Amino acid sequence: MLSAVLLVAVGFGLAKSDIISSLQGPETAYASAKELQQAISELREALPGKVTTETIALDSYGSSSNSYHPSHPHSVVVHAQSTDDVVKVVDIARKYRVPIVPYGGATSLEGHFSGVSSGDICIDISAMNKIIEIHEDDGDLVCQAGARWEDINSTLKEKGIPLFFPLDPGPGATIGGMVGTGCSGTNAVRYGTAKAEWFLNLTVVLPNGKVIKTRRRARKSAAGFDTTKLFIGAEGTLGIVTEATLRLAPVVPTKVAMSQFPSVEHAVSAVQEILNNPNGSHIQCVELLDDKMIIAINKAGLTSKVLPVSDTLFLKLQGTDSSIKETANAIKKIFQKHGSSNFEFAATQQQADELWENRKYALMSTIAAAGDSSKVWTTDVCVPVSRLPELVYETKKDLAQSGLTSTIVGHVGDGNFHAIIPFKGEEDLPLVSAAVHRLVHRAIALDGTCTGEHGVGIGKKEYLVDELGPDTVALMRSVKNAIDPLNIMNPSKLYPGDETIPKDH
Incomplete structure (x- = not known):
């Protein structure tokens, strides 16, 4: 070696x-x-x-x-x-x-x-934020690494180009950071993650000062192993990404819906069944917000409508009007079988945008609801979807026994789970840290991972040997x-x- x-x-x-x-x-x-x-x-x-x-x-x-x-x-x-x-x-x-x-x-x-x-x-x-070239006919664009995914999609929309970049992590994330952490987002159930094929090539400055391009712009290549993926998830430890060629997807009409359930177990079971249904391909996003998260959203007052306090699924359905209607009918029947008390579409586009913004700003809502003097520790893990109910149940029980509260959100379609734990002062920090530690080991024991999309950094590297092996x-x-x-x-x-x-x- x-x-x-x-x-x-x-x-x-x-x-x-x-x-x-x-x-x-x-x-x-x-x-x-x-x-x-x-x-x-x-x-x-x-x-x-x-x-x-x-x-x-x-x-x-x-x-x-x-x-x-x-x-x-x-x-x-x-x-x-x-x-x-x-x-x-x-x-x-x-x-x-x-x-x-x-x-x-x-x-x-x-x-x-x-x-x-x-x-x-x-x-x-962050100032390297330019979109360099847009190739509408090829369905890709070239940008600098400081460009933000939201700005890229806004620019495409403003130019009337019916394409978008589907990876959607937290607001403000840049393309370079998304490459570094191997990001994901709410669209992952339909479009996958950064470790799929959304980065066609990268321009990277290596530690020796040389500048390389990992691929050409062709949609696929069999020319050697995939050096692009070498840098995805490397967190800036192998080189600095300065430009990227992004694969784009067609903009497909969508509708936003939500449904309440008596428990997380019921909600996750319903999602498993609908994703394996022939209509599952029309589900773009399916997100879980637990009852504590709904309480935080209502308390934070960031929405004009008070939401029913229950474990809730937020969904985006995509396709033609007829395919969305057919998918919605299938979802209703399956959800009712799993105890859903309600299934409703957003009445207007404004309401749809507002509902989805609640999911994207879960962290801000939790902070606002906890009060000005509170701090929050946010962590994520990921497990096979069938193990998610067990993970959520055991974690909520553990937090309650520890005297902690938490809001829980997750990309339930792919088993990704986020816990946002508020606490008051430094004296509570060891208690929260220990709970996070137990959560990570619980996920790994369920054949999962210490991080589904946040990355390793300093906080998760101690778990890699347990998860991956020496x-x-x-x-x-x-x-x-x-x-x-x-x-x-x-x-x-x-x-x-x-x-x-x-x-x-």
Whole structure:
């Protein structure tokens, strides 16, 4: 294994001594304080007007109010505007061996953009937000990595192009971050996730400063293994994505409906049956909001209509009027069999938009309902759909026994489950952390995963060996060591045991 990694890494222009040092463990010699200041001086010279060292910025770019994992301020923030800017940053970083932490929409929850304790360069790509080309006839577009998925879809709509990008994680997420975390969203039951085929190719700046394109723009290719997927879910640890070619889908007419159930078990059983029905292909989204989430939405007052307090499914049906009508009739019969007390479509488009916004802003509603002095811990896991009722039941029981409350939302069509746990102060944090820990192990025991879409970051990496096994984790680390033997790309994230203990400090 060592010889293979050496062979690949030497091809990236690195000395054998540096490579062997990086493979011997987490002990990594990063820039000294003096070298870090030299690197910052060179960044100012190479990128005038784009470098920030103000304390407030370094702190805010290095932490998130919605994350409770260890965090550190950055040493410097560079506001990149092009691939060339990113190359300049990487070249200076590897010259002085300074870690680089990419930053996009800042919507991630697992400490992905936290600073490195030894000092680091935060590279902000949020200004790289241009749509470069739209190929309507081919059903794709090329954009910079800082573009937000909502802005892309708004632009397509404004231009009258009947296509959209179907991956829809939290509001504000950027394409680069969506690639890094292998994102998902409410549309996953119909369109899949980032790890499917929605990214046709990527432009990436590697740790050695070289710029690669992972594919051409063809819809499919058998030319070697899929290097695009190598970077999807890598969380910025293998390189920095600067551009992407996105596959688009046709806009299909939709209608929004909701239905109440006596329990989560009844709701999930109904979803399993309808998705396996011949009409299941017309379901674009199916989302579960538990009774506590409905209470939070009503209390937050973000909707003009008070919703019935019950475990509720929100659905989007897509297709022609006749296919939606046929699907709705099939759904009603199946839902009634599973105890549904109501099934209704949104009466107007405004009401439909409002209902769906309630799902997308579940986190904000929970925060608003909990009160100004409250904090919330948000986590996600995913299990086979048939195991979801057991997971939800056991988790709600566990939280109640711990004296905690939680709102629960989930992409019930694919078993993805989100718990949003409010708490009052720092003294409650260990209690919440322990409950989250038990939730993750509960999901893995049900043949699930520690994260369905939030990613690993700092918060979930301790679970990877339990979930994937030591040999799979070793393979991931071998790839990391081969591509980034200096360990400067977002170190201390994703890979268990990578704590980046620096020398010379």
